[in-house]
């Protein structure tokens with residue numbers, strides 16, 4: 241079998257890593273094509289001011305045994321366990337995140353806490369009928385008042401549309417089954433058994449940064465005889481007789497394969513396919529991605545705040561999240577006494593911000609960090625801007641119908657395996673993209689029939705739930 245993989249992010253590299261284990265027997269040729277000059281995609285790490293940073297916060301977390309085993313196989317012993325500390329900044333106060341009932345209500349003050357409880361009770365008596373939107377879904381679980389404080393501003397900054405226009409899939413994927421009553425129950429009982437998925441408080445982090453996982457995968461693939469072609473973007477997948485038959489590179493070459501695994505943006509994949517029905521093309525075109533601008537600030541102080549990252553709900557500033565790399569693992573900053581912060585700004589291609597010169601963006605970020613009070617503008621020694629296009633697939637209301645048409649068409653193309661965050665239009669974390677890669681490889685090598693489109697939709701770990709501890713993999717007693 242000859243196999244091509246498009247994209248060397250977590251999804252593509254995992255697929256290639258698994259396939260490379262069979263090189264020389266079932267597989268005769270494995271080529272990975274990556275548009276950029278480094279592996280890791282959105283999960284790469286970069287060197288900045290003699291320190292290591294990720295593209296925003298990158299916490300790896302999964303309960304799936306296979307995903308955790310693979311991660312440990314690649315990372316080896318080069319990781320530390322980090323005690324998670326993340327909070328929400330709202331109205332000049334910090335609130336624990338994930339939300340803890342007592343902490344949230346105490347921080348809001350007695351009057352506001354009572355109003356929030358009343359608003360929650362009112363919701364219980366008269367629930368929102370339309371729970372297909374993010375607004376309806378969250379309001380029913382937390383009440384209107386808490387929804388407005390802890391969910392609305394942040395989500396609207398992130399997605400750039402009103403929460404009433406956002407599909408509830410975003411909430412059900414990320415907030416899962418948590419509600420105010422469950423948060424209160426957790427606070428009262430606080431037993432291990434009752435810990436909700438979003439309340440997990442520790443995570444494993446590679447000591448050389450998240451991107452080191454994918455460098456290691458790449459090296460292993462090469463050692464086993466696979467080819468990684470960096471700076472070799474794929475222009476399109478060529479379909480012949482209903483089967484994905486070759487990749488056409490931007491450099492002009494066309495190469496034939498038996499299987500093609502694609503993690504390139506689904507919109508690009510579809511618009512460049514031949515003989516695609518107009519309707520499908522139109523639906524693919526209507527899918528929307530949100531971009532991120534990351535502004536890194538070098539600050540001349542080691543003790544700015546204790547969190548790995550903060551969610552900034554305050555509507556007066558445009559930044560939505562601030563990462564402090566000082567609070568991940570010491571190996572990232574070495575001997576430096578300076579901290580690196582990363583401020584996230586979300587926007588569309590059409591927004592002025594996306595087109596603004598770097599210098600203007602630096603100044604806006606420095607102004608905001610000063611205004612929030614996390615660092616003084618005089619402490620900022622340097623700034624750097626990094627743009628990530630198409631990093632958030634937008635779950636706008638009605639997106640499911642659009643993606644369904646696209647998905648149904650792509651499913652008819654034999655030996656084309658579509659995976660990844662922008663590849664399959666799924667709001668994936670690393671674990672879900674890794675799982676897609678794993679499953680794609682199983683479909684090809686073991687003739688399995690996993691429906692890759694279902695991953696991160698109805699995917700739950702039912703048995704053998706695990707967690708990564710200091711000494712390796714450990715079983716979890718409950719899900």
Ligand SMILES: Cc1cc2nc3c(=O)[nH]c(=O)nc-3n(C[C@H](O)[C@H](O)[C@H](O)COP(=O)(O)OP(=O)(O)OC[C@H]3O[C@@H](n4cnc5c(N)ncnc54)[C@H](O)[C@@H]3O)c2cc1C
Pocket residue numbers: 246247248249250251252273274275276279280281282283295296297298299300301472473474475503504505532584628631659660661662663668669670671673
């Ligand atoms: C700001 C931010 C914070 C995040 N925080 C977390 C977190 O805390 N925890 C977590 O687990 N995940 C987090 N994520 C998500 C994580 O980065 C992604 O889930 C993961 O990188 C997705 O992997 P992927 O392989 O699906 O896609 P990508 O990482 O996007 O990789 C796709 C690859 O395909 C390449 N490519 C695209 N087009 C072509 C082409 N035509 N030809 C060849 N190559 C092409 C790209 O260059 C890229 O390398 C975060 C993401 C962002 C943006």
